[in-house]
Every structure is written in C-alpha cells, then in structure tokens.
Amino acid sequence: MTKAQTRIQLRNRTAILDAGLDVFSQYGFRGSTLDQIAAAAGLSKPNLLYYFPSKEAIHTALLERLLDTWLDPLRALNSAGDPVEEIVSYAQRKLTMSREFPRESRLFANEILQGAPRIGAMLGSDLKQLVDEKAGIIRAWSDTGKIARVDPHHLIFSIWALTQHYADFDVQVRAVRGTDDPFAGAQAFIDHVMRSILRSDGRNPS
Amino acid sequence: MTKAQTRIQLRNRTAILDAGLDVFSQYGFRGSTLDQIAAAAGLSKPNLLYYFPSKEAIHTALLERLLDTWLDPLRALNSAGDPVEEIVSYAQRKLTMSREFPRESRLFANEILQGAPRIGAMLGSDLKQLVDEKAGIIRAWSDTGKIARVDPHHLIFSIWALTQHYADFDVQVRAVRGTDDPFAGAQAFIDHVMRSILRSDGRNPS
DNA sequence: TCTTGGTTTGACCAGTTGGTCAAATCAACG
DNA sequence: CGTTGATTTGACCAACTGGTCAAACCAAGA
Numbered sequence: 001m002t003k004a005q006t007r008i009q010l011r012n013r014t015a016i017l018d019a020g021l022d023v024f025s026q027y028g029f030r031g032s033t034l035d036q037i038a039a040a041a042g043l044s045k046p047n048l049l050y051y052f053p054s055k056e057a058i059h060t061a062l063l064e065r066l067l068d069t070w071l072d073p074l075r076a077l078n079s080a081g082d083p084v085e086e087i088v089s090y091a092q093r094k095l096t097m098s099r100e101f102p103r104e105s106r107l108f109a110n111e112i113l114q115g116a117p118r119i120g121a122m123l124g125s126d127l128k129q130l131v132d133e134k135a136g137i138i139r140a141w142s143d144t145g146k147i148a149r150v151d152p153h154h155l156i157f158s159i160w161a162l163t164q165h166y167a168d169f170d171v172q173v174r175a176v177r178g179t180d181d182p183f184a185g186a187q188a189f190i191d192h193v194m195r196s197i198l199r200s201d202g203r204n205p206s
Numbered sequence: 207m208t209k210a211q212t213r214i215q216l217r218n219r220t221a222i223l224d225a226g227l228d229v230f231s232q233y234g235f236r237g238s239t240l241d242q243i244a245a246a247a248g249l250s251k252p253n254l255l256y257y258f259p260s261k262e263a264i265h266t267a268l269l270e271r272l273l274d275t276w277l278d279p280l281r282a283l284n285s286a287g288d289p290v291e292e293i294v295s296y297a298q299r300k301l302t303m304s305r306e307f308p309r310e311s312r313l314f315a316n317e318i319l320q321g322a323p324r325i326g327a328m329l330g331s332d333l334k335q336l337v338d339e340k341a342g343i344i345r346a347w348s349d350t351g352k353i354a355r356v357d358p359h360h361l362i363f364s365i366w367a368l369t370q371h372y373a374d375f376d377v378q379v380r381a382v383r384g385t386d387d388p389f390a391g392a393q394a395f396i397d398h399v400m401r402s403i404l405r406s407d408g409r410n411p412s
Numbered sequence: 413t414c415t416t417g418g419t420t421t422g423a424c425c426a427g428t429t430g431g432t433c434a435a436a437t438c439a440a441c442g
Numbered sequence: 443c444g445t446t447g448a449t450t451t452g453a454c455c456a457a458c459t460g461g462t463c464a465a466a467c468c469a470a471g472a
Contacts, residue, residue, distance in 0.1 A: 008419075008469095026320055031236030034460060046462080047420055055460065106319055109374075113312055113319070114232055116377045123381035131382050148402075153383055154395040161371035162364055168315075169366075171322045175329035176337050177359055189360040196354075196402040214439090214449075240430060252432080253450055261430065 013051055015041045017065070020058045025106040028114060029059055063111065063119055066104050071127070073097055074156075077134050083141040088194045091159045095190055098167040099183045105167035131156060147198040155197070162190055219257055221247045223271070226264045231312040234320060235265050269317065269325055272310045277333070279303055280362075283340050289347040294400045297365045301396055304373040305389045311373035337362060353404040361403070368396055 005013075019040035023032045034055055038045045052058045073093035077086055098105050116123055135152035142149050166173055166182050173182040225246035229238045240261055244251045258264045279299035283292055304311050322329055341358035348355050372379055372388050379388040 006418075012419095028234045028237050028316075028320070031234050031320075033458085035458090044421060045460085046422085049461065050419070053461095109315075109319055110234075112375050112378050113315055114234070114237070116381075120377065120381070123378055124384075127378075128382050128384070150398065151391055151395055154391060157371060157375075157379060158368055158395070158399060160375075161367040165363060165367035165371075169318050169363075171326065172318050172329055172333075173363060175322075175326070176334050178330075178334070185357055185360060189357055189364070192356065193364060193399070193403055196405075197399055199402075212439095212448075218449090239428080241428090250451060251430085252452085255431065256449070259431095 009051070012041075012043065012047075016043070016048060016051055016058060017062060020062055021103050021107060024059055024062060025103040025110065028110040029055075029118075060118065062107060066108060067119065067122070070097070070104070070108065071130060074130060074134055077137065079137040079140075083146040084195065084198050087138070087147070087155070087159075087198060088191060091163065091190050091194050092187065094159055094163040095166075095183075095187060098163045099186075102167035102170060105164050109164065109168045150197060158197075159194070162193065215257070218247075218249065218253075222249070222254060222257055222264060223268060226268055227309045227313060230265055230268060231309040231316065234316040235262075235324075266324065268313060272314060273325065273328065276303070276310070276314065277336055280336060280340055283343065285343040285346075289352040290401065290404050293344070293353070293361070293365075293404060294397060297369065297396055297400050298393065300365055300369040301372075301389075301393060304369045305392075308373035308376060311370050315370065315374045356403060364403075365400075368399065 016037065019037045019042075020032075022040050023036045026032075027036075032055075034045050034048060037055075037058065038048045041048065048058075052061070073090055076093065077090050111117075111119055131153070135156065138147070138150075138152035138155060141147045142152065163186075166186050170182045174180065177184075222243065225243045225248075226238075228246050229242045232238075233242075238261075240251050240254060243261075243264065244254045247254065254264075258267070279296055282299065283296050317323075317325055337359070341362065344353070344356075344358035344361060347353045348358065369392075372392050376388045380386065383390075
C-alpha cells in the first residue's frame with residue numbers, strides 16, 4: 001500500500017535525498033534552502049514538494065536513514081570476542097564509516113552542534129541504552145584485567161572523536177597536511193592509539 | 207585615532223559580540239539572524255548595525271578574536287621541555303580551553319564543518335605553518351626515541367579531536383552519560399591516553 | 413487514439429531577512 | 443541651560459524563504 005513506487009518516484013526521491021544530504025551536511029538545516037536542494041537534485045522547487053511534504057521532511061528522512069546505519073559498528077561489538085581485537089576493530093569499522101560516508105558524518109555533526117533539536121530524544125534513549133550496554137561489556141573486560149583500566153564511556157567517546165574528526169574537520173586536516181586524502185594514515189594511527197590505551201598497565205590516574 | 211571608545215561603545219560592542227557568539231555558535235552563520243543577536247544583546251536591530259556594519263562583520267570579528275587565542279596552547283609547546291610532559295600538558299591546556307570556551311569551540315567547529323569559507327585561507331598559511339613547526343619538534347623527539355614513534359600530525363589531530371569533542375558534542379556526551387558536566391573525568395582520561403600513546407614501544411604498524 | 417492518473421511547472425503568496433534612513437533621544441561639556 | 447555629537451529607534455524596503463495551487467504535461471494501458 002505504501003509500497004507502490006514508480007521508477008520515476010524512486011529515481012527522484014533518491015535524487016532529492018542525495019541532494020539534501022549534500023546541502024544539509026554543508027550548511028546545516030536552517031542554512032539550507034529548498035532552492036539549493038532542488039537545483040542540486042535537478043528538479044524544480046514545487047516538484048521537490050511533490051515528493052516530500054516539507055523541507056523538514058527531507059531532513060528527517062535523511063536523519064532516520066542515517067541513524068539506522070550509524071550505530072551498526074557499535075552494535076557489532078561482541079562480548080564473546082577477544083577484548084582488544086573487538087575494540088580495535090570497532091574503531092576501524094567506525095573509521096571506515098567516516099571515510100565512506102563523510103556527508104552523513106557532517107550531517108550528524110551539524111545536528112549535534114546545534115543542540116540536536118530533531119534527534120535529541122533518541123540520544124537519551126536508544127543511543128544511551130546501546131552505549132550503556134556496550135560500556136558494560138568493556139567495563140567487565142577492564143575489571144577482569146583483559147584490557148587496561150579505562151573508563152568505558154570515555155573510551156567510546158574517544159573512538160567517536162578520533163574517527164569522525166577526519167570527516168567533520170576534513171577541510172582543516174587537508175589544509176594543514178597538504179594531503180588530498182584526509183584519511184591518509186589514519187587507520188594505522190588509530191590502530192596504534194587504541195592498542196596503546198588498551199595494552200598499558202592498569203595504572204589509572206585519579 | 208581608531209582607539210577612542212566611549213564607555214557605551216565598549217559596553218555595547220562587547221554585548222553584541224557576546225550575543226553573536228551565543229547565536230552563531232549554535233546556529234552557524236547562515237542559520238543565525240540579526241534579530242536573534244539583537245534580542246540576545248538587548249538592543250534593537252538598527253542599533254546593532256550602528257556598531258557593526260553588517261552581520262558578516264560581527265561574525266568576522268568573532269572569528270578573529272577567537273583565532274588569536276585558539277592556537278596559544280600549541281604555541282606554548284616548548285622544544286626544550288620534557289617531551290612527554292610537553293605534549294601531555296599541551297593536551298591539558300587544549301582541554302581547558304574547550305571547557306572554558308565551549309561556545310568558541312562550537313563557532314570554530316561550525317566554520318570548519320561548512321568548509322571554512324571565511325578562514326580557509328589562514329588554515330593553509332598561519333595554521334599550517336605553526337603546526338608544521340611543532341610537528342617538527344615532535345618528530346625530532348620521536349626520532350631520538352624520547353617518545354614512541356608516532357606521526358606528529360596525527361598526534362596533534364588526535365589532541366584536537368579528543369578535547370574539542372567534549373565541547374562540540376556536548377549534548378550527545380551529556381545525553382549518553384546522564385552527567386550534567388560533559389567534561390567530568392575527561393582530564394584524567396586524556397592524560398591517560400596521551401601517556402599511553404607516548405610511552406608505548408616504538409612499534410608502529412604500517 | 414483516447415483516457416486516466418501520475419508528474420511537472422509558472423505564477424503566486426505571506427512571512428522573514430539583512431539593511432537603510434530620517435527623525436528622535438540622550439549624554440556631556442562649556 | 444544650550445549646544446553638539448553620539449546614540450537609539452520606528453518605519454520602511456528589496457530580496458529571499460518555505461510553501462500553495464491550478465493548469466499543463468506526459469506515460470501507458472484499453
């Protein structure tokens with residue numbers, strides 16, 4: 001019933017979402033205009049609004065699609081696996097996600113920077129729940145000495161910060177390094193960092 | 207000549223800049239309106255434009271004032287000091303800066319996220335020059351075995367990422383942890399992370 | 413070919429935006 | 443107190459914004 005999709009509908013809807021991702025991820029919600037998105041999608045503004053009821057609807061659709069896959073890397077963290085390898089490969093999956101979907105990363109960053117007006121609710125519910133669960137696993141590893149003693153929440157935050165930085169601050173990274181690919185060397189570096197943190201003696205200041 | 211400042215001028219100009227910082231850091235340049243800033247500053251819109259010629263002028267003034275102090279922590283990195291302590295305390299200074307000036311951090315983040323249209327030039331000149339200089343110092347430490355073998359640029363990026371994350375993603379951090387202070391525990395954690403990276407054996411993958 | 417339902421658009425609208433301006437108000441000094 | 447220059451504002455404007463709508467267009471099946 002809600003399924004019937006013409007070829008044209010599918011093509012235009014994806015074109016709009018792709019254009020919206022381009023524009024919203026660069027200018028944020030309030031800084032983006034329907035005209036920009038319409039131009040980027042190769043459609044007229046009224047035609048945009050034939051497929052999506054409003055500017056907000058496009059934005060919401062993008063965020064929903066994003067959140068659906070954004071947390072997959074963390075979901076895959078397996079309590080049965082080898083502690084260090086599990087965490088390291090989680091960081092690697094997250095980095096891959098940032099490299100392959102930098103626009104999504106910036107869309108998310110924009111939303112959070114502006115106080116998460118549209119996804120704030122799920123931060124405290126779905127996201128918190130998932131993080132708390134995985135933090136529990138990490139804490140267990142930490143308590144049983146399988147990894148160094150580290151605050152699990154901060155560890156997760158550090159993985160988010162390190163990986164997303166290359167996508168979100170792309171311009172700065174490229175400018176400072178002169179490289180064209182902001183992710184060059186990032187994988188090896190983050191691998192090194194994570195192993196260093198997890199391997200180090202149980203000493204934990206404070 | 208350009209110095210003459212009435213008490214009123216000083217008061218209003220600082221009120222405007224403070225209000226502008228509030229608004230710009232939350233909504234970005236294009237997402238902010240003069241009315242918002244005027245309201246936040248307790249002035250009328252025409253009165254705003256009596257002190258600053260345009261919306262852009264306020265934004266520019268803020269960015270200039272910001273960049274002036276934003277890089278101080280890195281400038282203070284001293285080649286004559288103890289390598290590990292120098293880097294660790296640089297990270298601590300940067301974290302302090304993020305905690306004390308979260309709005310400035312978000313203003314900067316917004317600007318970079320949107321492709322740095324207004325400060326892009328200085329990223330490749332002033333910033334790159336400073337970073338390259340300090341990266342040279344770190345590389346020397348690394349080469350002489352005084353710290354572990356690490357890519358200096360990535361090391362600096364990681365410090366930026368780790369410290370700014372708590373200010374820029376404040377909402378997310380607070381939501382996930384349920385804490386009111388997003389910086390709680392951050393100092394100890396970052397200290398631990400930096401020492402782990404720098405202390406670890408010279409093994410460097412890839 | 414005709415019809416039908418999905419698709420596209422030009423013209424339009426009300427609200428908002430950055431910015432202007434002349435007139436009114438205020439502070440301070442002689 | 444009066445004058446002068448700094449300050450403040452209400453009224454206004456043109457451009458832009460998200461969104462509407464009736465009319466035109468088009469694809470495809472009968």
